[in-house]
Amino acid sequence: MQVKYLLLLILPFFWSCTDNDDVYQNIPLAFEVPPNFPALAYDLANNPPTEKGFELGKKLFYDGRLSSDGLVSCGFCHIQQNAFTHHGHTVSHGVDNAVGTRNTQPIQNLAYQTTFMYDGATNHLDLQPVIPFTNPVEMNGNFTKAIAMMKADPEYQKLFKIAFADGEINSENMLKALGQFMVMLTSSNSRFDKYRRHESGGTLTNEELDGYVIFNAKCSSCHATDLFTDNSFRNNGLPVNLAVNDVGRYRVTQLTSDYYKFKVPSLRNIEKTAPYMHDGRFFTLEAVLEHYNSGVVASETLDPILYKNGTLGIALTEIEKIKLIAFLKTLTDNQYLTDKRFSEY
Known part of the structure; x- marks a missing residue:
């Protein structure tokens, strides 16, 4: 049995910004590798999870406004109580009740995986959301429209500003935030x-x-x-x-x-x-x-x-x-x- 340990994410203790004279801290999240699990596949150093990055990723994950009909979020097909699957649905349902061809995969322990989707269409977790986001029968999303929506939203403005050193609301930081949320989804206590x-x-x-x-x-x-x-x-x-x-x-x-x-x-x-x-x-x-x-x-x-x-x-x-x-x-x-x-x- 391995010895239990924590991967401590090394980055500045906080990035700060001033908004109404308040100073916000973006605290690193410790990522625990369960002792009975194999080594990580995801490189935490390239996108280290933080409290605000995780919070932003979670908000994005559950925001239906990212889809073309304003309703279908990532969480629409990935329901937590069913290990983030679309329980009971043979294949996934997307915008305007469009029907896909594949069953929704669970989201769990993605940080230990090297390829994603049933066919391995991507080998990087931070890029995986592009596939369902742009798929016409899933979210049918548009990055230009999504970024415009987020730039007009005060909560997104604040979260992006704190979560990333450059504070930019763009597709790169959007995908990194989603990556931080998904990488923390560890199921290891059965x-x-x-x-x-x-x-x-x-x-x-x-x-x-x-x-x-x-x-x-x-x-x-x-x-x-x-x-x-x-x-x-x-x-x-x-x-x-x-x-x-x-x-x-x-x-x-x-x-x-x-x-x-x-x-x-x-x-x-x-x-x-x-x-x-x-x-x-x-x-x-x-x-x-x-x-x-x-x-x-x-x-x-x-x-x-x-x-x-x-x-x-x-x-x-x-x-x-x-x-x-x-x-x-x-x-x-x-x-x-x-x-x-x-x-x-």
């Missing part, structure tokens, strides 16, 4: 985490422990480390929905070897993030496990793990499925799902 760290409240039942053994034997090669993802892209044998024909990672790389490969999702808070898969086709964990047991379809890019010794999929008995689901539910982090620091109100 019952499983407490079990791993030998903390109070970390007791697992025999059924859950059996499920953990099964998980390590049959699932952990893809859902690796205590983040429960190896950040890779894989074809997991889903029958292709020809009406949409989402080609996955191929859309980014144009490599035929990447056809129908999608990013391996983290399983944290999986109990709260239904429906599942990139297109939300499964509404229960039971259905997900039955896919791996009996529904895997062969194709040229199918992950080799799912085709061994002439057999498709991962054989699971009914008892194994029950125990696996019992284990997966220990990954629910209720502290994260209710943390007021991250909530809209």
